[in-house]
Amino acid sequence: MTDARVSRRDRWQTRGFTAGETLVRILPERLLRPIFRLIADTIWARHGRSVRQLERNLRRVVGDAMPTPELSALTRRAMRSYGRYWLEFFRLPILSRERLLGRMIFEGEEFLADALAHGRGVVLALPHSGNWDHAGAWLVLRGYPFTTVAERLKPEELFDRFVAARETVGMEVLPLTGGGRTTFALLLARLRAGKTLCLVADREFGDGGIEVSFFGEPAMMPAGPASLALATGAALLPAYLWYSDEGGPGGSWCGWMREEIKPPVEGDKRAKIAAMTQALADRFAEGIAAHPQDWHMLQPMWLADVQASG
Numbered sequence: 001m002t003d004a005r006v007s008r009r010d011r012w013q014t015r016g017f018t019a020g021e022t023l024v025r026i027l028p029e030r031l032l033r034p035i036f037r038l039i040a041d042t043i044w045a046r047h048g049r050s051v052r053q054l055e056r057n058l059r060r061v062v063g064d065a066m067p068t069p070e071l072s073a074l075t076r077r078a079m080r081s082y083g084r085y086w087l088e089f090f091r092l093p094i095l096s097r098e099r100l101l102g103r104m105i106f107e108g109e110e111f112l113a114d115a116l117a118h119g120r121g122v123v124l125a126l127p128h129s130g131n132w133d134h135a136g137a138w139l140v141l142r143g144y145p146f147t148t149v150a151e152r153l154k155p156e157e158l159f160d161r162f163v164a165a166r167e168t169v170g171m172e173v174l175p176l177t178g179g180g181r182t183t184f185a186l187l188l189a190r191l192r193a194g195k196t197l198c199l200v201a202d203r204e205f206g207d208g209g210i211e212v213s214f215f216g217e218p219a220m221m222p223a224g225p226a227s228l229a230l231a232t233g234a235a236l237l238p239a240y241l242w243y244s245d246e247g248g249p250g251g252s253w254c255g256w257m258r259e260e261i262k263p264p265v266e267g268d269k270r271a272k273i274a275a276m277t278q279a280l281a282d283r284f285a286e287g288i289a290a291h292p293q294d295w296h297m298l299q300p301m302w303l304a305d306v307q308a309s310g
Contacts, residue, residue, distance in 0.1 A: 014157045021161070024090040032087055040083030044076045050298040054078060056305060060215045061292045077293040081243060085131050085296060092133055093168040097141060104138045105244065108257030111237050112144060112196070115260070121191030121234035124257070125225040127202035127284045128296045130241030133166060134253050136198060140170035146196040147172040149183060171198075184224070191232040201225045202284055203301050210274050211303070212281040219281070219302045226261075226276035230269065236261045238280050240287025242294040258283050 024032060044051055055075045062071065088095075115122050124146070126132060139146060150163060150173050163173045174183045187197055201222050204210075209220035229236035241255040261279045263272040288295045300306045 014161075017158055017161060021090050021165075024087065025094050029087075029091065033084075036083040036087040037080055040079040041076065044079040051075065051079065053300055053305070054298045057297045057301070058292055058295075060217060060302065061288055061295070074293060078295065081130075081294045082296045082298070084243065085133075088131050089133050089165065092137060093165060095134075095137075100134065100137050101141055103252045104135075105252050105254045106138070106256065108237075108239075108259075109142070111235070111257050111259055115235035115237070116144070116194065116196065119194050121194050121232055122196045123191065123225045123229045123234050123236045124196060124198045124239055125201040125236065125280055126198070126239040126241060127288065128200055129287065129291070130243055130255065130294050131253055132198075132200060132241060133169075135239075135241050135255055136166065136171050137169040138253070139196075139198070144196055145170060145172070146198045147174060147187065147190045148198045148200075149174050149176050149187070151176050184228075187224075187228055188232060191228060191234040197228065197234075199225050201280065202297065203299060210277040212278045214281050214302065215285055217302050217304065220306065221277055221281055221301075223273050223277060225280060226263075226273040229261075230263050230272055230276065236276060236280070238283035240284065240291070242287070242291035256287070 055071060058074055058078065059066075059071060062074065066074075112122055112124065126135075136146070136148065148166070148171055150159070150166070159175075166173050174186055176183060190197060199222075201224070204220040204222045208223055210223045210226075211218050212221050213219075214221075225236055228234065237257050237260055239255060239257045241253065244252040244254050246252055261276050261283070264275045267275065300309050
């Protein structure tokens with residue numbers, strides 16, 4: 001593809017994103033929810049590559065006992081959940097403080113508060129589930145400002161708009177790559193200062209991942225959360241998020257944190273990071289098994305799928 005065609009495509013992507021963002025913030029939410037549900041259903045019905053991958057991922061979660069029609073219905077619900085995430089992401093900067101706080105049902109906040117009260121940094125790690133951006137806004141409003149990392153998108157203007165939407169609600173967002181002084185060094189500095197990091201950590205983007213057993217099969221997960229916690233003495237806290245239809249129009253956001261994943265006493269650095277990452281994968285599996293319809297993993301993450309797609 002020529003540079004001119006790429007540039008033209010990038011401009012149309014940015015314009016489309018900007019127009020959609022503006023429209024979603026203007027129209028009433030009660031009108032938008034069925035529209036986004038219809039979009040999700042349409043994408044599901046086309047059964048493209050991402051939907052097929054989501055279905056393969058969910059098959060590993062639910063096992064072979066679930067009949068294919070039920071798995072297909074679960075995949076449809078997962079696509080609707082993902083559509084809900086995007087609707088709420090676009091509307092996040094205009095949601096009221098009362099709604100952001102009042103519609104969140106969360107367990108385990110005390111684990112975060114206790115670690116910070118003792119002057120420790122916190123690495124809060126979670127998978128792509130529920131609405132992680134809303135949870136971030138909720139954390140900020142609860143008095144827990146944090147730093148996160150975002151995968152760099154193209155075009156650059158589109159990436160900047162994603163970052164701006166998150167910074168509007170109080171998050172500090174660092175690029176995963178191309179950030180000048182390494183992002184990892186900045187994250188270390190935040191933790192050593194007793195701050196909080198929030199990292200989506202169920203998919204490895206580079207070559208430095210850790211192999212874990214995930215629903216009985218080998219998969220790759222990032223080493224970053226465990227590495228950062230081990231290097232700084234920060235508390236590594238697993239979390240999971242999902243949706244509830246209760247709580248009024250639009251439903252509620254739900255989530256939990258679990259107790260700290262501590263490094264094992266024995267073993268070298270690599271072994272400790274591997275053990276902590278496996279423990280993190282086990283906590284993620286707990287949440288995903290309970291609420292599979294709200295796990296938005298449309299990319300390959302198990303080794304068999306990664307190798308087949310590579």
